[in-house]
Amino acid sequence: xxxxxxxxxxxxxxxxxxxxxxxxxxxxxxxxxxxxxxxxxxxxxxxxxxxxxxxxxxxxxxxxxxxxxxxxxxxxxxxxxxxxxxxxxxxxxxxxxxxxxxxxxxxxxxxxxxxxxxxxxxxxxxxxxxxxxxxxxxxxxxxxxxxxxxxxxxxxxxxxxxxx
Numbered sequence: 001x002x003x004x005x006x007x008x009x010x011x012x013x014x015x016x017x018x019x020x021x022x023x024x025x026x027x028x029x030x031x032x033x034x035x036x037x038x039x040x041x042x043x044x045x046x047x048x049x050x051x052x053x054x055x056x057x058x059x060x061x062x063x064x065x066x067x068x069x070x071x072x073x074x075x076x077x078x079x080x081x082x083x084x085x086x087x088x089x090x091x092x093x094x095x096x097x098x099x100x101x102x103x104x105x106x107x108x109x110x111x112x113x114x115x116x117x118x119x120x121x122x123x124x125x126x127x128x129x130x131x132x133x134x135x136x137x138x139x140x141x142x143x144x145x146x147x148x149x150x151x152x153x154x155x156x157x158x159x160x161x162x163x164x
Contacts, residue, residue, distance in 0.1 A: 009158045010156065017147055019156055021140050024140065029162060115129060
C-alpha cells in the first residue's frame, strides 16, 4: 500500500543539549524523524517528556571491521539510545539517523519505534524501541548528554505518513 510523506516540521540546531518537537498532530498513521548532522555523546530520544522507567530497546550493531552484536535493555528512564554501542556514531558530521514511530496516535497500545543510524567512520546500528504507554505521541525530544551537544547546523525533519 503506497504512503504519502508530509513534512510536519524542520528544525536546525543552534548548538543545544535538547531539541523538542511539540504539538505533533494526530492526523497520520506513522511519523518519521530524520536527523542529519552531528550530536556529541550519548544521543537518545524521549517521548512526551516521560521520566519514568517506561522505555526498552533491542539493538543490533556493527562497526564494519568485525562482527557486530546485539543488546537488550529494559526499564530505561532516559529514553531510547541511538548509537551507544558503536562508540558515538553521530559525533562526526555526515551522520544520519531515522526513527519511525508506528501507530503513534493510537491510545490503546504501547508505542513501538524502529530506528537506524549510521556513520561511515564508526558503524551502523538498528533497533526497536518500546515506550510502555498508551498515550498518543505528541512530543518527541532528542537529547545529548553533553551540554550543547547537538551541534549547530544539525537538522531534524519530522514527517507524517498518511495511508493512501
